Amino acid sequence: MKADALRGHLDPMILAVVEHEPLHGYAIMEALQERSGGELDLPTGTLYPALRRLERAGYLASEWSTVGGRKRRTYQLTSAGQKTLAAGRGEWEVFRTVIEGVLRPRTN
């Protein structure tokens, strides 16, 4: 998939992935890949900064832990994040309607 097209849509996607269970960065990457049918392959240089941004914005909260000698930073959705996710879903519907309204072929 054209990678840059994600612009502006990545945030709600990340929030959606941690909606029901907290996950660490690497697991979020895998979850996104799986849910997108393998289409989405985020570089770490995209994901990790995005996570820090979302935490700074107050939509995620993180916590360090060590599992099998490996350090993990686990992120969970805050209540502000939940609201933002809900808003993001709404905005997606609008966005999709707009794009499709324009893109749809016309017989004219």
Place this chain on the structure above:
Amino acid sequence: MKADALRGHLDPMILAVVEHEPLHGYAIMEALQERSGGELDLPTGTLYPALRRLERAGYLASEWSTVGGRKRRTYQLTSAGQKTLAAGRGEWEVFRTVIEGVLRPRTN
């Protein structure tokens, strides 16, 4: 609508609008607004540079004319533009599937 979300999707939208009939910049703006149900209100500083970019890329061809004392630059789709538009529609389908696959709420 969240403005920046357009990123990467504006090009096919513009191409779609001039698919069946050549239009000048201002008319393209109006057509986008109409087809989007008023949701899309492109600033001229977005549209005009985009048109030049698309022309430079070979997807649009332009021609000056004067109508009622006003100068218009009318753009029409080239055959390369047609191909790109078709590709853009395909990419949109993929994109939409990916986003919705991730965003869709799960009962989990």
Place this chain on the structure above:
DNA sequence: GTCTACATGTAGCGTTTCTACATGTTGCCT
């Protein structure tokens, strides 16, 4: 004679994704 709609354009900013680099552990294979 002033204001709105029509019409086109440039300069520079800001955000976000990308590429490339940097570091370290665990476990498997040979």
Place this chain on the structure above:
DNA sequence: AGGCAACATGTAGAAACGCTACATGTAGAC
């Protein structure tokens, strides 16, 4: 023992592109 893949997190700097703000000019209505 050595190497490599998967696991795990992160930074620096570049590139793309839509935005705001500015700049200019005509036609027609009030």
